[in-house]
Amino acid sequence: xxxxxTTVYALKAVMYLAAADPGESIRVDDMANKLxxxxxxxxxxxxxxxxxxxxxxxxxxxGGFRLVARPEDLPLEDIVSQFQExxxxxxxxxxxxxxxxxxxxAAHDHWKGASTAMHRFFKETTVADLSHHG
Amino acid sequence: xxxxxTTVYALKAVMYLAAADPGESIRVDDMANKLxxxxxxxxxxxxxxxxxxxxxxxxxxxGGFRLVARPEDLPLEDIVSQFQExxxxxxxxxxxxxxxxxxxxAAHDHWKGASTAMHRFFKETTVADLSHHG
DNA sequence: AGTATTCATCATATCATCATGATAAAACAC
DNA sequence: GTGTTTTATCATGATGATATGATGAATACT
Numbered sequence: 632x633x634x635x636x637t638t639v640y641a642l643k644a645v646m647y648l649a650a651a652d653p654g655e656s657i658r659v660d661d662m663a664n665k666l667x668x669x670x671x672x673x674x675x676x677x678x679x680x681x682x683x684x685x686x687x688x689x690x691x692x693x694g695g696f697r698l699v700a701r702p703e704d705l706p707l708e709d710i711v712s713q714f715q716e717x718x719x720x721x722x723x724x725x726x727x728x729x730x731x732x733x734x735x736x737a738a739h740d741h742w743k744g745a746s747t748a749m750h751r752f753f754k755e756t757t758v759a760d761l762s763h764h765g
Numbered sequence: 766x767x768x769x770x771t772t773v774y775a776l777k778a779v780m781y782l783a784a785a786d787p788g789e790s791i792r793v794d795d796m797a798n799k800l801x802x803x804x805x806x807x808x809x810x811x812x813x814x815x816x817x818x819x820x821x822x823x824x825x826x827x828g829g830f831r832l833v834a835r836p837e838d839l840p841l842e843d844i845v846s847q848f849q850e851x852x853x854x855x856x857x858x859x860x861x862x863x864x865x866x867x868x869x870x871a872a873h874d875h876w877k878g879a880s881t882a883m884h885r886f887f888k889e890t891t892v893a894d895l896s897h898h899g
Numbered sequence: 900a901g902t903a904t905t906c907a908t909c910a911t912a913t914c915a916t917c918a919t920g921a922t923a924a925a926a927c928a929c
Numbered sequence: 930g931t932g933t934t935t936t937a938t939c940a941t942g943a944t945g946a947t948a949t950g951a952t953g954a955a956t957a958c959t
Binding site for chain 4: 792793794805808809811812815822823824825826827828829830
């Protein structure tokens, strides 16, 4: 309900990289096999993360992907927000534009609580937090 | 990010019915026009809600749809769960099966907090709560 | 330079969601 | 019982997410 398949793939891949030696490059093929993710699809996802500087990529022999930041400095939000919206300010969940703190709908406060808890999770949980359990 | 288009349509329609006289039947055409929702698509959604006893439907002249329960007795969850999963127990958000209170992953507690807040919103907010603002 | 390795990218296929248009079936009015 | 109104349903199309297979381009090694 919350995360798209693409986002889950991205998170799994990043967690896999976090478990490797820092600075070591991992090939797409390895990750695709280990994580059971379609190879070319994963390649596209990783490329996307590389373009936004979450990962470094190098081609050719000894090439692959590696994390730029340390896992404990990498909040899940940085990865998730590449592939789906993780808005800081909750929208009116019925899609109204004019719903805000100053012009709230009747559900605004309830919704804000739930939405904020969700956002805080993505913001405050790091890749390292998840990687403890592989 | 949270609600599908279909779910939003369903909620809007139910809120519209909640604003009508109790017991009054409203036609699909009226709702589709007022809410700017595709007519036949809305019809299908409403039919689905009728089959699960959220709504009553009657055909022919003077027909239409109406709420079965009072808006203040109708939690959003009853509507939303028709069209998407609103699970009481949060899954491991990476899709692992074995993640639970007794076998938690490192993020379990954080995620549980966020996921529970979301579920409580759907469970504790009623249609009446939303309808105050139209 | 040549070759193997690896990421980058393109063309296409599949599937679910969202949506439209046409027709069937029920209920009411006369 | 005929016609009108309305929901019920079917056939089909459009779009985006997911996925596959083939090819291009960069790097390293000899």
